[in-house]
Amino acid sequence: MSPLEPFGARLRRVMDERGPLCVGIDPHASLLSEWGLNDDVVGLERFSRTVVEAVADRVAVMKPQSAFFERFGARGVAVLERVVEEARxxxxxxxxxxxxxxxxxxMAGYAEAYLRKDAPLFSDALTVSPYLGYGSLSPAVALARETGAGLFVLALTSNPxxxxxxxxxxxxxxxxxxxxxxxxAAENAGEEPLGSFGAVVGATVGDLSSYDLDINGPILAPGVGAQGATAxxxxxxxxxxxxxVVPNVSRGVLRHGPDVGALRAAADRFAGEIRDVVAGR
Known part of the structure; x- marks a missing residue:
């Protein structure tokens, strides 16, 4: 099975075409309730697939939070598989x-679950934690390079x-x-137009002037919207x-469901604001 075009190149293209917005899919109990759904697998599937229907054809990235699917066991993971397939x-x-x-x-097993091209949960990229030592990520880095996938590595998160x-x-x-x-930065050296190994850096983390963010790779930035950061x-x-930067918005879009039109309008508004800011307008 031939590898995909590298994640960084695919991401750069879709960001340029659609804008850089990432919409999270976070079907936690309170949001299901806000949508008038039961906190069960039926509610999980209705919520998640409605979000995909509404915005997957217009935003650059979708980011399902695996934990909210895993809590329903095998049936929840089956929903996650469908969500990934339909969004892509x-x-x-x-x-x-x-x-x-x-x-x-x-770590190799985790990598195979998400980054092997024939895996049911194959995703374009995976968030990973380096806090057992960056070298512990080597199996995931190697498989991502082999398949054309990417990684987002926790670097500067906004949790207290x-x-x-x-x-x-x-x-x-x-x-x-x-x-x-x-x-x-070393992983991405020489890659064009963008490396495939990104960082997770919170948009609300505070002063980053002492950090070199020029990693030649994407920066996934949670915190825009309900958490307080703006475009x-x-x-x-x-x-x-x-x-x-790939700004992630979750509740700021998701709270507008279950109406598909309202979800689309919210995503379009965030995408437009972010596109204008990045373009310097």
Whole structure:
């Protein structure tokens, strides 16, 4: 089975065509309730596939949160498989938000579950955690290169617990988060038009002026919308790297369901605002 065109090249093209918006698919119990759905597999499927129907043909990226499907067991994972397939068929790239991280053969197993092209949950990219050491991600990096998939590596997250690890200073004077960014820059060196190994950097994380965000790869930026960041904040937060930022909006779009037209209108509004900011308008 031949590899896909590298994820970075595919992402650059779809971002240029559709704008850089990523819409999360987060079917947690409170959102199901807001939509008038039961917190069961039927509600899960109705919610998730409605979101795909509404926006997968117009946004660059869709990011299902695996945990909210896994909580329903095998039937929930079966829904996730359909969501991934339908979103990709509509032209969106799928980033599986599973934040996997382990060592050795276990990390290889996680990689095969999401990055092997014939896997039921094959996704264009996978979120991973480097906090067992960046080298622990080697099986996922290798398989992503082989199949044309990508990774988004947790670097500078906005959760309040993150700084105790990510801002810790190593013996060489560099923070752990900065070290993760440096590893990603090395992975992406020489790749055009964009490397396939991205960072997760929260849009609400604060002052990033001391960090080198020029990793020649994408930056997945949660926090726009309900978490408080706006499209107008992106150039201030990310500086010259803003063209490679993939802002993630979840509740800001999802709260407009179950009406398909309202979901589309919300996604279009965020996409337009972000496109204008990135273009400097």
């Amino acid at each position: 068929a509509a032209g969106a790239l799928v980033v599986m938000d599973a934040k996997r991280g382990d060592i050795g053969s276990t 617990e993150g700084p105790e690890v990510q801002h810790a200073v190593r013996a060489d004077g560099r923070t752990v988060g900065a070290t993760v960014l440096a590893h990603l 107008a904040d992106l150039p201030t937060v990310f500086g010259a790297a803003v063209r490679n």
